[in-house]
Amino acid sequence: MEKLMSTEKTQTSNLHRIVIVGGGAGGLELATRLGNQLGKHQHAEIILVDAALTHIWKPLLHEVAAGTLNSYEDELNYFAHASQHHFEFFLGRLTDLDRASKKIVLGALKDEDGKEVAPERCIAYDTLVLAIGSTSNDFGTPGAKEHCIFLDSRPQADRFQREFLSLYLEAQARNLIEPHENTLNIAIIGAGATGVELAAELHHAANQFSKYGLNSIDPKDVKISLIEAAPRILPALSERVSEGAEKELQKIGVNVLKNCRVTHIDAHKVYCEGDIQIPATLKVWSAGIKAPDFLKNIGGLETNRINQLVVKPSLQTTLDDDIFAMGDCACYIPTGAERPVPPRAQVANQEAIFLAKALAHRLQNKPLGTFEFKDKGSLVSLSNQSTVGNILGNINVEGLFARMMYVSLYRFHQVALHGVFKTSLMIIKDLLSKGSSPQLKLH
Numbered sequence: 002m003e004k005l006m007s008t009e010k011t012q013t014s015n016l017h018r019i020v021i022v023g024g025g026a027g028g029l030e031l032a033t034r035l036g037n038q039l040g041k042h043q044h045a046e047i048i049l050v051d052a053a054l055t056h057i058w059k060p061l062l063h064e065v066a067a068g069t070l071n072s073y074e075d076e077l078n079y080f081a082h083a084s085q086h087h088f089e090f091f092l093g094r095l096t097d098l099d100r101a102s103k104k105i106v107l108g109a110l111k112d113e114d115g116k117e118v119a120p121e122r123c124i125a126y127d128t129l130v131l132a133i134g135s136t137s138n139d140f141g142t143p144g145a146k147e148h149c150i151f152l153d154s155r156p157q158a159d160r161f162q163r164e165f166l167s168l169y170l171e172a173q174a175r176n177l178i179e180p181h182e183n184t185l186n187i188a189i190i191g192a193g194a195t196g197v198e199l200a201a202e203l204h205h206a207a208n209q210f211s212k213y214g215l216n217s218i219d220p221k222d223v224k225i226s227l228i229e230a231a232p233r234i235l236p237a238l239s240e241r242v243s244e245g246a247e248k249e250l251q252k253i254g255v256n257v258l259k260n261c262r263v264t265h266i267d268a269h270k271v272y273c274e275g276d277i278q279i280p281a282t283l284k285v286w287s288a289g290i291k292a293p294d295f296l297k298n299i300g301g302l303e304t305n306r307i308n309q310l311v312v313k314p315s316l317q318t319t320l321d322d323d324i325f326a327m328g329d330c331a332c333y334i335p336t337g338a339e340r341p342v343p344p345r346a347q348v349a350n351q352e353a354i355f356l357a358k359a360l361a362h363r364l365q366n367k368p369l370g371t372f373e374f375k376d377k378g379s380l381v382s383l384s385n386q387s388t389v390g391n392i393l394g395n396i397n398v399e400g401l402f403a404r405m406m407y408v409s410l411y412r413f414h415q416v417a418l419h420g421v422f423k424t425s426l427m428i429i430k431d432l433l434s435k436g437s438s439p440q441l442k443l444h
């Protein structure tokens with residue numbers, strides 16, 4: 002607590018200080034690697050800053066929202082993890098950057114009741130890595146902010162889960178008084194991987210609710226509409242994968258609307274071009290991302306139109322060699338490529354591996370090297386229904402093999418954080434608890 006209260010974290014040793022802001026898919030893996038490599042042997046001081054106390058791997062958030070994953074079981078506490086991996090953790094939200102004095106500014110920290118826990122603080126750095134991820138981009142669509150839930154963080158996914166459960170509880174209570182039909186309309190805007198996965202997961206959750214006796218809403222009466230502006234769903238994946246996924250969604254009754262551009266949203270409906278109106282009690286926005294707004298030209302650094310920090314092949318920002326950016330908040334366009342590397346967990350993971358080496362080289366005044374993204378493919382989980390995707394260039398995969406590969410992505414993240422032994426224990430624990438705990442979070 003004493004550390005949180007000090008208004009400035011100045012250098013007390015003459016060790017090179019690497020500050021990583023954002024402990025997500027990329028930043029936490031990097032802090033863990035650097036802590037184990039450099040922090041442990043006192044070759045550098047490693048500090049991780051995050052706005053939350055705990056980490057949950059973002060690609061699991063659609064499962065948290067549907068209630069098919071209990072977020073409290075899969076989260077990691079930063080303080081505990083830092084103490085095991087030789088780095089220091091600071092709880093706080095980055096608000097500004099002073100490049101001249103090489104300090105980051107963390108906003109005042111408040112608890113849930115709005116009481117100030119710590120004042121605004123500064124942390125000095127020698128090397129800074131920004132890894133604060135992205136938020137949903139609603140492209141200024143009227144009504145989106147007010148009426149949609151975004152799946153950018155665990156609190157937002159938890160909020161969706163609570164609202165989803167409440168609708169079932171209300172329907173159950175209504176039916177106890179006088180039986181009548183209940184229909185639940187859900188609209189998901191954006192049929193990228195997140196939207197598609199969420200649609201399938203919600204269908205699965207609806208069946209689970211019914212199994213647990215919350216059957217006032219018949220699973221058939223949960224009407225899920227998946228709305229996409231592009232001519233096909235999963236536009237970033239191959240046509241074959243997109244067709245396969247659409248067929249699976251249609252099989253489970255998801256209403257897939259393509260070439261359907263949302264114009265505005267109100268409390269009851271989603272309105273699209275062509276006078277299409279989709280009734281929806283629950284609405285989720287999952288179309289597109291941007292880096293947080295405050296990042297726009299932060300400290301005079303170069304950013305693109307979606308606020309991402311533009312970086313060189315070494316992942317150094319274009320205007321300051323002491324500041325690196327990685328993951329969703331960075332824009333890296335490989336030489337000769339037309340587009341930046343995509344905002345995906347596998348990019349964040351590969352950048353963490355690259356930076357762990359590059360930053361160690363930097364301490365020894367060796368060249369940093371060039372980041373090369375190797376696209377290992379994309380997999381989309383359609384809950385217990387199926388998994389589809391392509392790997393190694395453009396090999397289409399589906400079924401059990403694809404499912405195993407999909408699950409292994411999270412396990413690789415766990416291995417990067419905890420090592421093989423501890424991850425194996427976690428897998429055993431998960432397998433054992435699968436048979437004894439409910440398949441759906443009902444609280």
Ligand SMILES: Cc1cc2nc3c(=O)[nH]c(=O)nc-3n(C[C@H](O)[C@H](O)[C@H](O)COP(=O)(O)OP(=O)(O)OC[C@H]3O[C@@H](n4cnc5c(N)ncnc54)[C@H](O)[C@@H]3O)c2cc1C
Nearest residue numbers: 023025026027052059060094095133134328329344345346
């Ligand atoms: C529902 C969903 C499903 C997805 N599924 C997949 C998938 O199947 N495969 C895939 O490859 N990708 C998937 N993605 C994308 C993937 O999650 C991201 O690309 C990846 O998490 C980016 O990693 P990151 O380290 O850049 O950011 P994040 O993992 O988002 O981490 C950012 C961290 O920064 C912290 N932070 C944010 N702002 C501040 C601040 N101002 N100060 C301090 N800390 C801050 C946050 O608390 C967070 O811990 C999915 C995303 C979502 C939302």
